[in-house]
């Protein structure tokens with residue numbers, strides 16, 4: 046199931062990717078990412094989700110992977126950009142948040158240094174401008190911007206705080222598109238819910254589009270406007286979250302739905318019910 050390009054679209058892709066001489070990992074995937082939307086990309090391990098993300102970000106190893114098609118963003122085909130041109134876009138117009146926040150941060154550098162470096166990568170100004178941008182970025186992800194916090198090393202933070210720091214870096218330059226690749230998969234369920242809420246708040250307050258990648262259909266329901274289901278390198282279903290979750294059209298989506306964990310209901314016998322009612 047594929048899409049044709051249309052107005053209000055930030056990025057329009059038609060993409061096939063192959064590693065070496067193995068069969069295509071992505072097979073003529075056609076997806077549009079609309080301005081300001083949260084698009085979920087769901088599929089099981091190995092379906093090609095990260096390959097798609099890496100292609101959008103120009104991070105596919107050109108020696109190993111060959112990509113065909115086009116990824117058009119604001120009039121430019123990202124597949125045809127040179128690395129130098131990509132470096133100006135990555136971290137500014139296109140941002141990425143990955144799964145393991147503690148390994149994505151540099152363990153040897155204080156948070157303040159890492160946030161400042163992220164700012165200076167795409168902006169110039171006085172030290173006061175930089176400090177101000179760092180403070181605003183931390184506030185946007187509801188972290189303290191106190192000296193005590195800024196002096197911390199990654200190992201002195203919780204994994205949820207580390208993920209917020211990475212999100213602060215990613216949104217610092219107000220990207221048009223944030224790609225979150227399994228960004229909540231390594232978190233406990235409460236922290237996961239908090240980070241999902243944060244993504245949604247940032248999407249609403251800044252208008253940035255989010256491509257939210259997950260193997261977990263249950264986690265995307267609360268955050269995405271639309272969901273695309275990727276199966277063996279092809280989009281088999283694409284629709285609003287409500288359509289996909291309430292009236293899935295493809296057999297594979299139905300299988301994913303059936304595999305979603307259900308909260309077990311306590312089994313109460315009719316006699317126990319009567320006893321409980323009598324005890325009230």
Ligand SMILES: Nc1ncnc2c1ncn2[C@@H]1O[C@H](COP(=O)(O)OP(=O)(O)OP(=O)(O)O)[C@@H](O)[C@H]1O
Nearest residue numbers: 064070088089090091092093094095096097109260
């Ligand atoms: N650099 C590479 N060289 C060769 N094959 C690769 C490379 N990267 C990924 N692949 C293969 O491409 C397929 C898709 O991998 P990809 O990482 O895109 O899947 P995914 O949907 O992100 O999976 P996961 O949910 O486990 O992250 C897999 O079969 C994988 O083994």
Ligand SMILES: [Mg+2]
Nearest residue numbers: 094095096226
């Ligand atoms: Mg992946």
